[in-house]
Amino acid sequence: MDVVLLQLLTGLSGASSLFLVAAGLTVIFGVTRVVNFSHGSLCMLGAYIGWTILTHLPRDPAWFVAGVLLTAAATGLIGMALEMTLLRRVYRAPELFQLLATFGVVLMVQDITQWIWGAEDLPLPRGRWLRGGVEILGGRFPIYDLALIGVGPLVLGLLWLLFTRTRWGTLVRAATFDREMVSALGVDQRMLFTSVFALGAALAGLGGALGLPQASANLNIDLTVITDAFVVVVVGGLGSLVGAFLASILIGVLQAFGVLLLPQATLVLAFLVMAVVLVLRPNGLLGKAQATARSASIACLVRPAPTALKLFAMAALLVAITAPFWTEPFLLSVLTEALISILFAASLHVMMGPGGMPSFGHAAWFGIGAYTVGLLVGAPLPLALPLALLVAGLIAAAFGLFVVRLSGVYLAMLTLAFAQIVWAIAFQGVSFTGGDNGLLGIRRPGWALDAGNFYWLTLGVCLGGTLLLRRILYAPLGYAIRAARDSAVRAEAIGLPTNRLRLAAFTLAGAAAGLSGGLFSYAKGSVFPTYISIGHSVDALLMVLLGGVDSISGPIVGALAYTGLYDMLLRATSLWRLVLGATIVVLVVAFPEGIAGASQRLWHRVRPT
Amino acid sequence: MLRVHGLNSYYGRAHILQDLSFDVAAGEVLVLLGRNGAGKSTTMKSLIGLVRPATGTIRLADRDIAGQEPFRIARAGLGYVPEERRIFADLTVAENLEVGRQKPRPGLLPWTEARLFALFPNLGPMRDRLGCRMSGGEQQMLSIARTLMGNPGMILLDEPSEGLSPLIVEQMAHTIVALKQEGVTVLLAEQNLHFAARVADRAVVIEKGRIAWSGSIAALQQDETARAQYLSV
Ligand SMILES: Nc1ncnc2c1ncn2[C@@H]1O[C@H](COP(=O)(O)OP(=O)(O)O)[C@@H](O)[C@H]1O
Numbered sequence: 001m002d003v004v005l006l007q008l009l010t011g012l013s014g015a016s017s018l019f020l021v022a023a024g025l026t027v028i029f030g031v032t033r034v035v036n037f038s039h040g041s042l043c044m045l046g047a048y049i050g051w052t053i054l055t056h057l058p059r060d061p062a063w064f065v066a067g068v069l070l071t072a073a074a075t076g077l078i079g080m081a082l083e084m085t086l087l088r089r090v091y092r093a094p095e096l097f098q099l100l101a102t103f104g105v106v107l108m109v110q111d112i113t114q115w116i117w118g119a120e121d122l123p124l125p126r127g128r129w130l131r132g133g134v135e136i137l138g139g140r141f142p143i144y145d146l147a148l149i150g151v152g153p154l155v156l157g158l159l160w161l162l163f164t165r166t167r168w169g170t171l172v173r174a175a176t177f178d179r180e181m182v183s184a185l186g187v188d189q190r191m192l193f194t195s196v197f198a199l200g201a202a203l204a205g206l207g208g209a210l211g212l213p214q215a216s217a218n219l220n221i222d223l224t225v226i227t228d229a230f231v232v233v234v235v236g237g238l239g240s241l242v243g244a245f246l247a248s249i250l251i252g253v254l255q256a257f258g259v260l261l262l263p264q265a266t267l268v269l270a271f272l273v274m275a276v277v278l279v280l281r282p283n284g285l286l287g288k289a290q291a292t293a294r295s296a297s298i299a300c301l302v303r304p305a306p307t308a309l310k311l312f313a314m315a316a317l318l319v320a321i322t323a324p325f326w327t328e329p330f331l332l333s334v335l336t337e338a339l340i341s342i343l344f345a346a347s348l349h350v351m352m353g354p355g356g357m358p359s360f361g362h363a364a365w366f367g368i369g370a371y372t373v374g375l376l377v378g379a380p381l382p383l384a385l386p387l388a389l390l391v392a393g394l395i396a397a398a399f400g401l402f403v404v405r406l407s408g409v410y411l412a413m414l415t416l417a418f419a420q421i422v423w424a425i426a427f428q429g430v431s432f433t434g435g436d437n438g439l440l441g442i443r444r445p446g447w448a449l450d451a452g453n454f455y456w457l458t459l460g461v462c463l464g465g466t467l468l469l470r471r472i473l474y475a476p477l478g479y480a481i482r483a484a485r486d487s488a489v490r491a492e493a494i495g496l497p498t499n500r501l502r503l504a505a506f507t508l509a510g511a512a513a514g515l516s517g518g519l520f521s522y523a524k525g526s527v528f529p530t531y532i533s534i535g536h537s538v539d540a541l542l543m544v545l546l547g548g549v550d551s552i553s554g555p556i557v558g559a560l561a562y563t564g565l566y567d568m569l570l571r572a573t574s575l576w577r578l579v580l581g582a583t584i585v586v587l588v589v590a591f592p593e594g595i596a597g598a599s600q601r602l603w604h605r606v607r608p609t
Numbered sequence: 610m611l612r613v614h615g616l617n618s619y620y621g622r623a624h625i626l627q628d629l630s631f632d633v634a635a636g637e638v639l640v641l642l643g644r645n646g647a648g649k650s651t652t653m654k655s656l657i658g659l660v661r662p663a664t665g666t667i668r669l670a671d672r673d674i675a676g677q678e679p680f681r682i683a684r685a686g687l688g689y690v691p692e693e694r695r696i697f698a699d700l701t702v703a704e705n706l707e708v709g710r711q712k713p714r715p716g717l718l719p720w721t722e723a724r725l726f727a728l729f730p731n732l733g734p735m736r737d738r739l740g741c742r743m744s745g746g747e748q749q750m751l752s753i754a755r756t757l758m759g760n761p762g763m764i765l766l767d768e769p770s771e772g773l774s775p776l777i778v779e780q781m782a783h784t785i786v787a788l789k790q791e792g793v794t795v796l797l798a799e800q801n802l803h804f805a806a807r808v809a810d811r812a813v814v815i816e817k818g819r820i821a822w823s824g825s826i827a828a829l830q831q832d833e834t835a836r837a838q839y840l841s842v
């Protein structure tokens with residue numbers, strides 16, 4: 001009994017921290033419609049700034065509260081600067097580009113934080129009051145955690161007052177509903193957006209600083225926090241504060257008991273909850289239906305490539321085929337990986353572009369393919385590779401059955417959840433996946449041991465696969481898939497089974513990604529859980545978005561540019577995240593339609609057709 | 610009050626408004642007549658800045674407002690009541706009014722909740738009702754009241770009588786006349802000549818984005834050819 005109560009209290013105090021961060025995220029989303037990936041980074045900054053401030057203050061409760069509030073204010077100012085310099089420029093860009101831009105900020109903040117505070121974890125020296133506890137039913141419960149339980153409801157109450165009892169709050173709620181009308185009534189939206197962003201950032205910073213006594217300031221906070229906050233916000237319903245509050249309690253408590261009952265499955269638990277909630281209530285607990293993101297801009301069907309581009313492609317192909325004759329081994333292995341990236345990116349393009357379904361967890365299918373090959377030790381390559389494709393395709397079809405009816409951000413979040421589950425199985429299923437150590441010793445057959453031969457195999461499979469995808473996209477099936485994306489209602493009206501079409505695109509994408517993952521296992525000779533990490537899913541997104549989602553040349557250009565850029569950066573500077581992040585941000589602001597899209601526009605401007 | 614000269618607006622590549630020029634004198638009610646799709650709403654949106662005009666000048670009380678952001682134009686004294694009313698559904702009547710509130714304007718008696726409830730007696734008793742729980746006519750009243758809270762010197766009314774019952778249309782006509790007496794300049798968009806004739810002083814008829822006819826309301830009522838050609842009555 002007492003264990004249950006203590007665990008419940010632990011869960012509730014965890015819920016408070018979750019809520020603070022999620023509240024900021026949801027408030028920002030409600031008004032600006034931007035899903036702010038860098039929200040976790042603001043929380044991390046809050047932890048570090050809080051550490052600096054609190055270590056300079058006397059160690060007693062009153063100073064602690066003052067220091068934490070000061071930290072929140074400082075983080076709010078940083079958020080304000082971020083909004084004014086970056087976010088303001090991407091409000092009109094497509095949803096995923098906004099995500100991408102804020103992910104660029106995540107990368108930059110990581111390097112900046114490490115540069116200022118160093119790579120070591122920074123624990124907060126705990127004053128005596130912080131170590132105090134209270135007796136509850138024979139158990140001792142930390143007094144700080146007990147205080148934290150009250151913070152969540154307190155902040156919820158203050159926010160409620162702010163949003164219902166002040167003019168600012170009324171304007172914010174009105175803008176959440178119809179920002180154009182608000183501006184036509186004489187309200188300066190820019191001020192409103194900036195202040196909302198500052199408030200959200202301050203809440204994130206508050207969450208970061210309040211977490212200090214329990215966990216030291218460290219460089220992993222950003223991604224951990226953002227995934228948790230995404231889950232909470234999505235479960236609660238995007239834009240709903242009360243929903244976020246309920247969801248944070250649900251997830252906080254579940255996690256607390258999960259640790260007790262199923263320590264093996266803690267990572268999976270939160271995501272399972274999210275998956276169940278979204279399948280039952282596609283808009284979250286208290287969310288409202290989202291307007292479709294793709295209403296205004298219907299992508300034009302891409303025109304056939306100009307002759308010059310075809311010539312260029314032929315030349316590139318020639319260079320690619322002859323590569324083993326003139327390159328050094330290292331470059332050849334980079335090229336092999338680049339080819340695999342092309343197929344990986346192209347498969348995501350099928351989902352996102354023509355399919356209209358953004359994915360945050362595309363690495364799941366890649367990883368399933370990779371682990372299929374890894375687990376089938378002894379199976380010959382000509383059998384194992386098609387199996388990688390088949391297994392990934394089948395699982396994608398099964399998962400797709402549940403999710404293809406979801407839209408936009410929710411779909412992206414659910415794919416993220418699925419990828420996290422696959423990752424957790426790979427990471428925690430030590431007995432058969434080897435856990436963190438991965439599966440080693442994947443052997444290529446004799447003829448493919450030679451790097452050149454394997455390169456040609458990869459070239460054949462990846463380019464063949466990509467061209468096949470392209471072929472399908474321009475066949476009747478592809479047109480039907482696009483029709484389902486552009487207007488589900490109209491597509492239904494002319495008798496197209498939209499959900500089945502989306503499922504087809506989803507399955508196709510999963511299968512192709514699985515194939516690329518299988519190849520990657522052979523290329524590396526090993527499989528690790530990192531293949532399924534969020535970072536790897538974001539790599540794929542970056543490739544597609546850098547290249548542009550509107551044509552298959554996009555992922556090709558994007559994959560090559562990204563692999564090249566990444567490789568160069570890794571070798572050139574230790575601050576590669578900073579440079580990569582800044583590059584992403586600049587590219588998104590400068591070319592909202594991607595590199596391929598932008599060069600296409602330039603091309604048609606130079607030579608009007 | 611308002612001088613529009615050589616206004617051209619596009620939606621993407623579609624050239625919607627073609628060289629519109631007209632003036633609205635201070636204190637007058639001018640009606641913009643035209644069939645569905647003629648370009649009335651686009652004209653209104655171009656004036657308030659929700660559609661960015663490609664070329665042309667718009668002067669509001671001797672200030673150039675063409676190409677400015679909507680909130681600046683609104684603060685310069687132009688009120689806009691959209692055709693779709695666009696009430697904030699999850700805000701109450703009082704909160705909707707609060708969103709519209711702006712500073713008082715010199716030379717104009719500032720609008721308050723009390724004065725607006727006197728002008729729209731239906732709204733008073735439903736002060737705390739949510740926008741989504743109101744009838745079409747009530748929403749139309751609220752939309753006008755909300756815009757008046759900004760104390761505009763001139764107001765754009767986009768088809769305020771559309772889809773309302775005859776009784777409410779009657780009220781609406783009284784409201785517009787009352788506004789005129791308050792000294793508010795009105796630019797009204799309408800398809801319905803009968804309604805327009807009850808409230809407006811002058812008319813500008815547009816057809817496919819061009820001005821096809823202009824003159825006094827009385828003259829338009831007499832000109833049967835123009836009526837048959839440009840209006841679907
Ligand atoms: N958002 C829009 N995008 C493209 N075309 C539009 C849009 N809104 C209106 N139009 C077109 O502009 C023309 C004028 O429309 P509108 O100004 O709404 O006419 P009215 O208000 O007189 O009925 C119509 O042909 C209409 O189809």
Ligand SMILES: [Mg+2]
Nearest residue numbers: 649650651692
């Ligand atoms: Mg209209």
